[in-house]
Amino acid sequence: MVSFDVIAEAGETRRGQLQINDRTLETPHLFPVVNFYGGGNEPALFGGGIHRTVKEFMVNHPPTTGGTDYSDLFGGVMTSISSLTDYGIREKKLEEYLDNEIREWGKFSDYDGMIFADSGGYKILKQGGELEGEDFTKDITQDKALDMQLDLGPDIVVNLDHPIHPDDEFEERIEKMEKTAVNARQLAKRRDEVDGACYLTVHGYYEAMLERSFDAIENELDKPIPEVFDGIALGSLVPRKDNVEVLIEAVSDCRLEMQQRGYNDLPLHVFGISGNAMPLLVAVGADTFDSASYLHQAINGKYCVNLFETVPVEEADFHACDCRICNDGLHRDRMRNRLDDLYQKDILGSVAAHNLAIQQRELRRFRQLIAEADEDQIAAYLEEAVKDQKGFRKFAYKLINERIKPYFDDDGETSYA
Amino acid sequence: MNESSHTSTTMERQAMHKTPKVNEVNEFIEIASDFEDPLEVIREALSNSYDAEATWVEIEIKQDDEGRNTLIIEDDGHGMDEQDLESFFDLGNSNKHDAIGYKGHGTKIYYKSDEIRVESVKDGNHVESVMEQPWETLNNHELPTYSVDTEETDETSGTRIEVHGFRAGQGFDPEQLTYNKIEHYIKWKTIGGSTAWHFDDDFHEFDIEVTLSPQIDNTRKPIETTNKLEFPDENLHPDGEFVAERMCKHFPPRELTVTLDDGRELTIEVVGMVGGKEARNELPTYGKHSAQFGIWLAKDHIKVERYNDAIGADNEFFHFFFVANCQSLELSANREKIRNKSGDVYQAITNELERFMTKVCQEEWYRDYIARRKLEDKKRSVQSQESSLQDRLVKTKEQGGLSPSNPAEVIAALERYSANGSPETVEIADFRMDEEVNAIVNTDDGYKNAALQAKLSDFFEDETPLTHIDRFICWKVGDRDALTKIERASYLGDPIRFDFSNNEVTYGEEDKKTIPVLELVDKM
Numbered sequence: 001m002v003s004f005d006v007i008a009e010a011g012e013t014r015r016g017q018l019q020i021n022d023r024t025l026e027t028p029h030l031f032p033v034v035n036f037y038g039g040g041n042e043p044a045l046f047g048g049g050i051h052r053t054v055k056e057f058m059v060n061h062p063p064t065t066g067g068t069d070y071s072d073l074f075g076g077v078m079t080s081i082s083s084l085t086d087y088g089i090r091e092k093k094l095e096e097y098l099d100n101e102i103r104e105w106g107k108f109s110d111y112d113g114m115i116f117a118d119s120g121g122y123k124i125l126k127q128g129g130e131l132e133g134e135d136f137t138k139d140i141t142q143d144k145a146l147d148m149q150l151d152l153g154p155d156i157v158v159n160l161d162h163p164i165h166p167d168d169e170f171e172e173r174i175e176k177m178e179k180t181a182v183n184a185r186q187l188a189k190r191r192d193e194v195d196g197a198c199y200l201t202v203h204g205y206y207e208a209m210l211e212r213s214f215d216a217i218e219n220e221l222d223k224p225i226p227e228v229f230d231g232i233a234l235g236s237l238v239p240r241k242d243n244v245e246v247l248i249e250a251v252s253d254c255r256l257e258m259q260q261r262g263y264n265d266l267p268l269h270v271f272g273i274s275g276n277a278m279p280l281l282v283a284v285g286a287d288t289f290d291s292a293s294y295l296h297q298a299i300n301g302k303y304c305v306n307l308f309e310t311v312p313v314e315e316a317d318f319h320a321c322d323c324r325i326c327n328d329g330l331h332r333d334r335m336r337n338r339l340d341d342l343y344q345k346d347i348l349g350s351v352a353a354h355n356l357a358i359q360q361r362e363l364r365r366f367r368q369l370i371a372e373a374d375e376d377q378i379a380a381y382l383e384e385a386v387k388d389q390k391g392f393r394k395f396a397y398k399l400i401n402e403r404i405k406p407y408f409d410d411d412g413e414t415s416y417a
Numbered sequence: 418m419n420e421s422s423h424t425s426t427t428m429e430r431q432a433m434h435k436t437p438k439v440n441e442v443n444e445f446i447e448i449a450s451d452f453e454d455p456l457e458v459i460r461e462a463l464s465n466s467y468d469a470e471a472t473w474v475e476i477e478i479k480q481d482d483e484g485r486n487t488l489i490i491e492d493d494g495h496g497m498d499e500q501d502l503e504s505f506f507d508l509g510n511s512n513k514h515d516a517i518g519y520k521g522h523g524t525k526i527y528y529k530s531d532e533i534r535v536e537s538v539k540d541g542n543h544v545e546s547v548m549e550q551p552w553e554t555l556n557n558h559e560l561p562t563y564s565v566d567t568e569e570t571d572e573t574s575g576t577r578i579e580v581h582g583f584r585a586g587q588g589f590d591p592e593q594l595t596y597n598k599i600e601h602y603i604k605w606k607t608i609g610g611s612t613a614w615h616f617d618d619d620f621h622e623f624d625i626e627v628t629l630s631p632q633i634d635n636t637r638k639p640i641e642t643t644n645k646l647e648f649p650d651e652n653l654h655p656d657g658e659f660v661a662e663r664m665c666k667h668f669p670p671r672e673l674t675v676t677l678d679d680g681r682e683l684t685i686e687v688v689g690m691v692g693g694k695e696a697r698n699e700l701p702t703y704g705k706h707s708a709q710f711g712i713w714l715a716k717d718h719i720k721v722e723r724y725n726d727a728i729g730a731d732n733e734f735f736h737f738f739f740v741a742n743c744q745s746l747e748l749s750a751n752r753e754k755i756r757n758k759s760g761d762v763y764q765a766i767t768n769e770l771e772r773f774m775t776k777v778c779q780e781e782w783y784r785d786y787i788a789r790r791k792l793e794d795k796k797r798s799v800q801s802q803e804s805s806l807q808d809r810l811v812k813t814k815e816q817g818g819l820s821p822s823n824p825a826e827v828i829a830a831l832e833r834y835s836a837n838g839s840p841e842t843v844e845i846a847d848f849r850m851d852e853e854v855n856a857i858v859n860t861d862d863g864y865k866n867a868a869l870q871a872k873l874s875d876f877f878e879d880e881t882p883l884t885h886i887d888r889f890i891c892w893k894v895g896d897r898d899a900l901t902k903i904e905r906a907s908y909l910g911d912p913i914r915f916d917f918s919n920n921e922v923t924y925g926e927e928d929k930k931t932i933p934v935l936e937l938v939d940k941m
C-alpha cells in the first residue's frame with residue numbers, strides 16, 4: 001500500500017506524508033546515502049571505516065552513539081545496487097549479500113526507516129552497463145537490476161535509467177531517454193512483485209527536455225503513469241549540482257510537467273542533490289532528496305556550519321551548534337580527537353552524523369513552516385537561509401518574488417511609511 | 418605588563434606635563450581654508466537654517482562691478498542670542514547637538530571676507546553684531562573681534578547674515594557659479610536633497626530660495642525649491658514601441674535593521690527608484706549624469722558616497738537611484754567621505770544593502786524593465802539594419818548588379834565567372850579573410866596561392882610582400898595611377914611592372930617573377 005498525501009501547501013512548496021505499507025515519512029525529506037555492504041562481514045556491519053560508524057548510528061549501537069538514539073536522522077535511507085560491488089568483492093560474497101534482505105541481517109533487524117533501493121543507473125552506465133567485482137562482471141539489464149533491488153528488501157525501487165549529460169548530443173540524449181523508457185515499461189510489467197513503491201526516473205534540465213522524457217515513457221507504457229508508478233524521480237542533475245539556477249529550473253519545470261500531465265499527486269524525488277540547494281528546490285516543489293554529501297564532507301574533514309558553509313573539523317565551534325551530536329561531550333571529544341585509541345572512523349563518523357543532522361534539521365524547520373502554510377514565514381526562512389550567500393541570494397529572491405510573495409507590491413501605487 | 422617593568426624605570430624620572438599649544442590664529446585660517454568649494458557656503462547656510470527650525474531660507478549672492486562678492490543669508494529660524502553668537506564666531510564651540518553642521522566649523526568659512534554682519538531676533542531680543550576685516554586681521558596674526566548690540570524688539574525671530582567681500586577657494590568666479598550648478602549641488606549635497614520625508618511623519622519642510630546677481634548668472638529665474646528630493650513620476654507600463662527609456666518605478670521606503678556581533682542595532686533607511694534615461698533625466702542633475710546614479714550612502718538623509726557594489730556585476734548601476742541613510746556612518750569634516758569604512762558598522766551596512774539590492778534586482782518589474790530594454794535595443798538594431806540594407810540596395814541598383822567591395826564578394830564574382838564558362842578553371846580551395854595571401858585556388862595547373870582583392874591597387878597600398886603570391890584575382894585593377902606611381906618608384910626595393918594589356922605583374926631584379934592577374938569586371 002502506497003500513498004502520498006499533501007497536507008499543507010504554500011506557493012509551490014508542499015508538505016506531505018509518504019506512506020509505504022506501515023512506514024510513514026514526513027516530506028520534504030532527505031534520504032542519506034548509506035552503503036550497507038562495505039566489503040566485510042556482518043559482525044563488522046559489513047566492512048569498516050566511516051561507513052560502518054554511520055550504520056552504527058543508524059541502528060543505535062551504544063558504544064558508537066554513546067547511548068543516544070540517532071536513528072531518526074535515518075528515517076529513510078538511499079542505497080544503490082551498484083554500491084554492492086564498491087569494494088571489489090568476489091561473486092560468492094555478492095550472492096551472500098543478496099541471499100538475505102537487509103532487514104534479515106541481524107544487525108539491521110531493528111532498522112525501522114525506509115529503504116530506497118536505487119538501480120545505480122549512473123554508475124552502471126559509466127561501467128558500460130556492467131557491474132564489476134573482483135572475479136566477475138555482470139551485464140545489468142532492467143530485469144537483473146530489479147532482481148537485485150528486490151533482494152535488498154526495499155520500500156522503494158526505481159527503474160534502471162540512462163542518465164543524460166549536459167554535453168550529450170541531441171541524438172544521444174533521445175537514445176538514452178528511449179532506453180530509460182523501455183526499462184520503465186519492463187519495471188511496470190513486474191509491478192506486482194514490488195511490495196512497496198515504484199518510482200519512475202525522468203531526465204531533463206528544462207521543460208522541453210522533460211516533456212520529451214515523459215513522452216518517451218508514456219509512449220512505451222500501456223497504462224497511465226500514476227497507475228503503475230508511485231513517484232517521479234528526477235535524475236541527471238548531479239553534473240550540474242553547482243549551478244543552482246539550472247537545478248531550480250529543472251525541478252520547477254518537472255513539477256510543471258507533472259501538473260500538466262495530471263501527476264501532481266505523485267511525490268517528486270530529486271536524485272543526488274542536497275545541502276545548499278535543498279531549500280530552494282523545496283520551494284519549487286521537490287518532496288524528497290538523497291545525497292552522500294554529509295559523508296563525503298566528513299571524509300574530507302569538513303564540518304558543516306550550516307547548509308552552505310563547512311570548516312575544517314579542527315576549527316569547528318561545537319558549542320555554536322545546537323544539534324544533539326555537538327551537545328554530547330562524547331562526540332565533541334571524538335570530533336576534537338581528544339580520546340585515546342580513536343580511529344579516523346570514530347572522529348569522522350561523528351562529524352558525518354553532525355553534518356547529516358544539520359541538513360535534516362533544516363528540512364524539519366521547513367516542514368514546520370509549510371505546515372503553518374504561512375508564505376511570509378517561508379519567504380523569511382528562505383531569505384534568512386541564503387542571506388550571506390551571494391550566489392544563491394539572487395535566485396532565492398527571484399523565487400520568492402515570483403513564486404511565494406513579492407517584496408515590493410506592484411499595484412502601481414507607492415505607499416510611503 | 419608585569420610588576421618589575423613597572424618599578425624599575427621610575428627611579429629618576431621627573432614628571433613633566435605640558436599642554437600642546439594651539440595657535441588660534443593659524444587654526445582659524447586653516448579651518449576657513451579647508452572649505453575649498455564655494456558651494457560649501459550654501460551647504461553650511463542651509464544646514465544652519467534647518468537646524469534653527471526655519472521654514473524658509475533665502476540666499477543671495479551678489480557681485481559688484483569690481484568683482485567683490487556679498488553673501489546674504491536670511492531665515493525665519495529661532496534666531497541667535499549673545500551666547501549663540503559666540504558659537505557662531507568661536508572655534509570648536511558649537512552648542513548644536515544632533516545637528517547637521519559639523520562642530521560649528523562651518524561658519525568659519527565666512528572669515529574669508531572683509532566684513533561679517535549678523536542680525537538676529539530671538540525671544541524678543543534683537544542682536545546686531547559686526548566683525549570688521551576678519552581675513553586681513555587673521556593674516557596679520559591677530560584674532561579679529563566683533564561688536565554686539567542688544568535691544569528689545571517685537572519682531573518675529575529670524576537671522577540675517579551678510580558677508581561682504583567674501584572669497585572662498587578659487588573665489589566666486591561668475592563663470593563657474595550658475596543656477597544649474599547650485600541647484601544640482603543643493604539637491605545632491607545638502608539638506609535640500611533630503612530623503613528624510615519618506616521616513617519621517619513629522620517631517621520639517623522648508624523652502625529654499627537662491628538668488629544670484631545678474632553679473633553671476635542671468636540665464637534663468639532664481640532657484641525655488643524645498644528640502645525634499647523627489648523622484649520622477651512612476652511610469653510602470655507605458656504604451657508604445659520604444660518605452661524603456663520612460664519606464665520608472667519607485668521602491669518604497671524600507672527600514673532595514675542589522676544587529677552587530679556586540680548587540681548594537683543599526684537602522685538603514687532605503688528609498689529609491691529604477692528607471693530609464695528619460696525618467697532619470699527628470700532628477701535635478703546637472704553635468705555628468707553617470708556620476709549621480711547608483712546607490713548612495715547617506716547621513717542625515719544627505720548623500721555622501723556611492724556604493725555601487727551593492728548592485729552586483731550583472732546589473733548596470735545607472736538604472737538605479739537609491740539613497741540608503743544610516744546615522745551610524747561617520748563623516749569627514751567636509752562631509753565628502755565616510756570615515757569609518759574599515760569598521761564592522763560599515764561592513765554590516767554594506768552587507769545589508771547588498772542583500773536589499775538583490776531583492777530589488779530580483780523584483781519582477783525590474784526584470785521586465787531590463788528585458789524590455791534588451792528587446793528594444795534589438796529592435797533598434799533591426800531598424801538600423803533595415804536602413805543600412807536600404808542604403809545598400811540603392812547603391813547596388815545604381816551600380817547595376819554585383820560590385821564587389823571586399824574579398825568575399827570577389828569570391829562570389831569568381832563563382833559566377835566560372836559558372837558562365839570561363840576559359841580556365843579557378844576554384845577557391847581555401848579562403849582566410851584576414852591573411853595577406855588570403856586564398857588557395859585550384860587551377861588547371863594545380864593549387865596556387867592567390868591574393869584576392871576588390872581592387873588590385875588596394876593590395877599594393879598595404880605593401881604586402883609578393884614572395885608567396887602566384888596569382889592576383891581582383892574585381893577591378895583599381896587606381897591605375899597609384900599603380901603607375903609604384904611602378905616608377907619600385908615596390909619594397911625592387912622594380913615592378915604592371916602590364917595591363919597582358920594582365921600580369923612582373924617583379925624583382927634577379928629572380929624576376931611574373932604574376933598573372935585575373936580581373937573579373939569585364940568578363941562577366
Ligand SMILES: [Zn+2]
Pocket residue numbers: 321322323324325326327354357
Ligand atoms: Zn552539530
